Amino acid sequence: MARTILVFYGSYRRDRQGIKLADWIVEALRARGDDATLIDARAVDLPILDRRHSDYPPGEAPAAMAALAATIAAADGFVFVVGEYNGGLQPGLKNLVDHYLPEFAWRPAAIASYSAGPFAGVRSATAWRTTLGAMGMVVTSTALSLARIGGAFDTDGRPAGEDGVRLDRAFPRFADDLAWWIDAAAAQRAKAAPPY
Template structure:
């Protein structure tokens, strides 16, 4: 069993991507993992002014400290990202940028979505480089859900062709993340990270 965080970043009133985040939390939990949803809107960090590491020990805001502790304790991450004008969701990027070293030496997987048919592919591509730069190994298997409102209902249950495609793709997505999580856990047991 691994400790996994599913990170989601939309601040919009009528959020469709939360359906995908909830689907992934349920799916990973069903595979035996300890999974927690980290909703950037609920965490409510301000626009980045000071990174967690820039606060003296014990002086970071409570929400930031709590999230730092969860990130450090996690074995892997899933970033659920919508595509905004061919780019990243600002809420998720802001949350992510508050931390750096806390992300190191763990794998990350990317699940993207959009209202259009491309499923957030351009956002997923942008996230791949960003997460790598932040010290994570990014899995090659991604999920992209197009026309999100028709692929998952309000209870995060798959519907229509898009939902069926998601159900077909999820096992490989999860297995890829699990392989990297297990590899990273074994390596950390064998040898401490170099920095």
């Protein structure tokens, strides 16, 4: 059974490196038979948060915002590919997700973190765990963390070097955990809709 999984990425930087990880995760999920789609905050380009999607009367939200709301609401689960900016959240990704709330409810999320240095974005992953939980998502226990992202992929976008090998080895458990929670959440949503 193909699961619909959205892979969120949020860097706006000119020489962004995390897009390599986000693209690789999309392809790795597709190779497992899932319907995976990249949601790139820079490409969606929502304005700095003024009104959430749910703040607009039906049919009055900007077209890009409404289209993404429908896409999120139709998804089975999510992967958040998160870099670490000064020990915290990427502002572009945080701004994107803050436009939505009920669309994320009662669905699982997995976190894949990265950094240019040796710590693999773990402080950002910790902050995202709290944020995603507050938004009504169940965050899976198996994280994916990638250090030294600049050298972790070859020119064809495949994992390379010691960090890339670790990524390749860790991915199956990461994806299996997300798949289990997607199936469990779908069964529960079939019994009762979220109360908000």
